[in-house]
Amino acid sequence: MRCGQCGGKLGLIVHRYWDLRFCRRACKRSYLEHVERDSERLRRWFAYLAPGHSESQARRRAPRKIDPSMEDQFLKESAAWSE
């Protein structure tokens, strides 16, 4: 097993997050910061697509309707991220 952030070998102390392992707390932290940025980006993206939310913008940016199962998937994922 290698660190999920820097790819370094894991030592005696392993910092875990879900099924990921990190060699240092700093690695775990920077990984989580990266994930948070991603989830923030996705949240904004969904705000554009969500019906009723800045509708004129959404129509301009996303002419297609969103697949509801896609939204479910997103909600599940964002719930996991916020833990």
Ligand SMILES: [Zn+2]
């Ligand atoms: Zn590391």
